[in-house]
Amino acid sequence: MEAKRVTLFAGHYGSGKTNIAVNFALHLAGQGKQVTLADMDIVNPYYRAKDSTADMEKAGVKMIASPYANSNVDVPALPQEMYAVTEDKSRYAVLDVGGDDRGALALGRYAPAIKEENNYHMIYVFNASRPLSRTAEAALEIMGEIETAGGIPFTAIVNNTNLGRDTTWETVTASLQEAEKLSQISGLPLLFTSVNESVLPITERENEQYFPLKLQKTIW
Amino acid sequence: MADKILMKGNEALAEAAIMAGCRHYFGYPITPQTEVAAYMAKRMPKIGGVFLQAESEIAAINMVIGAAAAGKRAMTSSSSPGISLKSEGISYMAGCDLPALIVNVQRGGPGLGGIQPSQSDYFQATCGGGHGDFHLLVLAPSSVQEMADLVAKGFDLAEKYRMPCMLLADGTMGQMMEPVSLEEAKVEAHDKSWALTGTKNERRPNIINSLALQPNELEQWNEERFKRYEIVKENEQMAESYLMDDAEYCVVAFGIAARVSQNAVDAARAKGIKVGMIRPITLWPFPEKVLKAAAEKCKAFLSVELNMGQMIKDVKLAIDCKKPVDLCYRTGGMIPSPEEVLSAIEKMQKEGK
Known part of the structure; x- marks a missing residue:
């Protein structure tokens, strides 16, 4: 797929937005693009894009995150540097938006500029293993809430169905039908299905339908 | 076996409570547990339950007192x-x-401390958690699955012994996402003839009260309550033993510390050190029996904690200080790495020889 200048990942919290955003930023950087990854999460206290700062720096990706993220300062603040996402049009930007409508609220501040430039993909991350968004209908409802809060309509969907360390190829393939259904009822294209690289069969490595997630943060 | 889904620890325990028959949740937001309240706010109205965000923590616990007094799972x-x-x-x-x-x-x-994970409320939880002579049942999960499983267990034990039960998790347990399989818990029917459900003019009124008018009466209540605690201590100790069969050294850790320690135990085994781990699941009652048995054959113990060393006192008491007990800890929201725990195991082995 042709990357837009701004790619936003939003969705139900826990759907895997951060993981995709981090890997997508690496993917763009791998194509020789100048990339900025913006941690726009104002909800999660920990387990966030900023955790991957070292990996991003190694790959030449610029990270913008709240100086308070991962600290003890429990405030939903974003740095002024975040404006670079819309102001500096020489770089590609990948935005990791916070979960649900609450998390997407902060997006509203940047929405007018993003829409005016009109070179973006607003992507809904679907994960059929998450209890409150297992079906296409439930996901569509959440999409509506996020659009209202964030001020940017979705333009595409990615399927990131996974069960963490228990993810198998069957977990992924079993979700394809529901993801297609979400694409149908929302009228938006399904860009790809993201899969942990270790789960993706060798025979599917060249299949553009699948986006391999190479970087995985592990916890004990 | 139910379908596996991907959940945050906080969500898993909330859903598990609903599946265990809890229909009364009273809370107040605070990081890192706010997802519990958020989840309950979404789910309770859909199933005819009560979600109420109180004006403070104090109000919330008093609402729990009211619902529990009426015989509800709160x-x-x-x-x-x-x-x-x-x-x-x-x-x-x-x-x-x-x-x-x-x-x-x-x-x-x-104090206000921080929002990063910790285990520094061990004393508060296991020594009572308030004024007066009493104990709480204290359960310590170490995975998202256990966050869910111990909820039903907690309600069951609480009603069986008529005691408040505390699920003592930490920020990592609440925030981490793991696959879980949630199953409809068997809700044991415990006697609740003491509950305030209205006499309907058919019985004498029940009275639920913690005020004794005479000191000898209060003494009697406390004596009787502690007799019940002895039964709990005898019957309800829970711990998981890991590679303890041939262990010469024993790591003791609960919750997230146990997960880190398990990696360290594996690494130490690979280096030929015969070390195992006891993971207390009930922190009160503390699993003394399994530790006493371990003290018979292990040369030394290592308590791994996310605090300045609190559980270590219970470890020493449980084994009557028969063997040396080392401490490996981080505090303030920091988590020991498997390498740090491995170093502590190696140090224990050198000194234990």
């Missing part, structure tokens, strides 16, 4: 500073012999 959740605010109510519940589930997703302290 629950509240908070994180460290919020639990301190609830401690008056928790003491009242113990004094009234009321069952309920109180969840503490711990963060660093003392």
Whole structure:
């Protein structure tokens, strides 16, 4: 797929937005693009894009995150540097938006500029293993809430169905039908299905339908 | 076996409470447990339950007292500073012999402390958690699956012994996402003839109260309550043993510390050190029996904790100080790495020879 200048990942919290955003930023950087990854999460206290700062720096990706993220300062603040996402049009930007409508609220501040430039993909991350968004209908409802809060309509969907360390190829393939259904009822294209690289069969490595997630943060 | 889904620890325990028949949740937001309240706010109205965000932690625990007194399965959740605010109510519940589930997703302290994970409320939880002579049942999960499983267990034990039960988790347990399989818990029917359900002019009124008018009466209540605690200590100790069969050294750790330690134990085994781990699942009653048995054959113990060393005292007491007990810890929201624990194991082995 042709990357837009701004790619936003939003969705139900826990759907895997951060993981995709981090890997997508690496993917763009791998194509020789100048990339900025913006941690726009104002909800999660920990387990966030900023955790991957070292990996991003190694790959030449610029990270913008709240100086308070991962600290003890429990405030939903974003740095002024975040404006670079819309102001500096020489770089590609990948935005990791916070979960649900609450998390997407902060997006509203940047929405007018993003829409005016009109070179973006607003992507809904679907994960059929998450209890409150297992079906296409439930996901569509959440999409509506996020659009209202964030001020940017979705333009595409990615399927990131996974069960963490228990993810198998069957977990992924079993979700394809529901993801297609979400694409149908929302009228938006399904860009790809993201899969942990270790789960993706060798025979599917060249299949553009699948986006391999190479970087995985592990916890004990 | 139910379908596996991907859940945050906080969500898993909330859904598990609903599946265990809890329809009364009273809470107040605080990081890192806010997802419990958020999840309950979404789910409870859909199933005819009560979600109520109180004006404070103190109000929330008093609502739990009311619901529990009416014989309902009630629950509240908070994180460290919020639990301190609830401690008056928790003491009242113990004094009234009321069952309920109180969840503490711990963060660093003392004071406002921080929002990163911690286990520094161990003393507070296991020594009572409020004024007066009493204990709480204290359960310590170490995975998202266990966050869910121990909720039903907690309600069951609380009602069986008419005691408040605390699920003592920490920020990592609350925030991490793991696959879980949630199954409809068997809800044991415990006698609730003591509950305030209205006499309908068919019985004498029940009274639920923690005030004794005479000191000898209060003494009697406390004596009787502690006889019940002895039964709990005898019957309800829970711990998981890992590679303990041939162990010469024993790591003791609960919750997230146990997960880190298990990696360290594996690494030490690969280096030829015969080390195992005991993971307390009930922190009160503390699993003394399994530790006493381990003291018969192990040369030394290592307590791994996310605090300045609190559980280590219970470890020493459990083994009557028969063997040396080392401490490996981080505090303030920091987590020891498997390498740090491995170094502590190697140090214990050198000194234990």
